[in-house]
Amino acid sequence: MAAVVPRRIxxxxxxxxxxxxxxxxxxxxxxxxxxxxxxxxxxxxxGKALLVVLFFMHVRYSSxxxxxxxxxxxxxxxxxxxxxxxxxxxRATVPxx
Amino acid sequence: MAEQRTALAxxxxxxxxxYEASNxxxxxxxxxxxxxxxxxxxxxxxxxxxxxxxxxxxxxxxxVLLGTLNTAVLLSSSLTMALxxxxxxxxxxxxxxxxxxxxxxxxxxxxxxxGYEYALExxxxxxxxxxxxYTGPHAPQVKLFMIFYFVMTSLHxxxxxxxxxLLTVLVVLAWRGRFSAAxxxxxxxxxxxxxxxxxxxxFLYPLLYLVR
Numbered sequence: 001m002a003a004v005v006p007r008r009i010x011x012x013x014x015x016x017x018x019x020x021x022x023x024x025x026x027x028x029x030x031x032x033x034x035x036x037x038x039x040x041x042x043x044x045x046x047g048k049a050l051l052v053v054l055f056f057m058h059v060r061y062s063s064x065x066x067x068x069x070x071x072x073x074x075x076x077x078x079x080x081x082x083x084x085x086x087x088x089x090x091r092a093t094v095p096x097x
Numbered sequence: 098m099a100e101q102r103t104a105l106a107x108x109x110x111x112x113x114x115x116y117e118a119s120n121x122x123x124x125x126x127x128x129x130x131x132x133x134x135x136x137x138x139x140x141x142x143x144x145x146x147x148x149x150x151x152x153x154x155x156x157x158x159x160x161v162l163l164g165t166l167n168t169a170v171l172l173s174s175s176l177t178m179a180l181x182x183x184x185x186x187x188x189x190x191x192x193x194x195x196x197x198x199x200x201x202x203x204x205x206x207x208x209x210x211x212g213y214e215y216a217l218e219x220x221x222x223x224x225x226x227x228x229x230x231y232t233g234p235h236a237p238q239v240k241l242f243m244i245f246y247f248v249m250t251s252l253h254x255x256x257x258x259x260x261x262x263l264l265t266v267l268v269v270l271a272w273r274g275r276f277s278a279a280x281x282x283x284x285x286x287x288x289x290x291x292x293x294x295x296x297x298x299x300f301l302y303p304l305l306y307l308v309r
Contacts, residue, residue, distance in 0.1 A: 004187070014176040041303035041308055045300050076132065080139050
């Protein structure tokens with residue numbers, strides 16, 4: 001069965017999540033410029049997602065097979081994004097398009 | 098352990114094995130959901146790269162305050178869902194029902210705020226096909242951004258509605274005393290789904306509202 005995680009860990013994760021949400025909201029008014037603002041916002045989003053996956057979804061306390069499943073999801077999402085963008089970002093622009 | 102015998106399906110050796118199978122089954126489903134939303138996220142990234150100025154102009158028309166408020170509401174609903182699972186693990190069934198109802202309440206608040214946002218956008222003429230009156234710079238690209246916004250947020254809202262239906266079933270089952278410290282796998286598995294929907298929003302929020 002899933003490990004029973006002490007409630008105080010959930011509260012700490014929740015405070016961290018709210019803190020990161022406020023941080024990313026505040027940083028959006030700084031206007032870091034593109035692509036830095038997107039990189040910062042997405043890094044914070046990945047951090048928040050990891051907190052949810054590891055603690056709220058108990059993956060930190062789960063079997064190795066669960067880790068394999070979660071890792072597969074991240075890996076295939078990475079393939080989709082990286083392979084697609086490696087195409088679009090390296091295309092020559094056609095004049096008039 | 099009478100309740101353990103009734104909860105265990107005959108193809109499993111024990112409840113731990115049954116739990117592991119259910120848990121992995123939900124994760125396998127969530128991976129298909131990652132690919133489902135992933136396609137949209139990658140298309141969004143491709144078009145944002147191509148039409149950066151238009152997407153930034155579109156993003157500036159969204160209500161950041163309501164988007165941030167909704168982020169906080171949804172993160173809170175994830176906390177109450179985690180606490181519901183915790184209550185189930187400890188066998189506190191009354192507490193479990195309360196946390197499930199609280200999670201549903203927060204989910205409904207999220208959908209209410211989202212609906213209010215949609216209404217605001219309709220009145221501002223930002224809804225493609227229904228009422229699109231934006232004539233500023235990059236109008237076709239802003240329209241494309243708004244199409245992405247409505248498709249992605251409405252699919253997310255649909256997942257919230259499915260989550261709310263599943264939570265309703267859980268509340269009824271909890272009231273009927275079907276969960277105990279020994280058996281509460283449905284609570285954990287639907288909890289995973291609810292947290293996943295939260296994660297989708299964690300990425301939608303910066304991509305749609307903040308990167309401007």
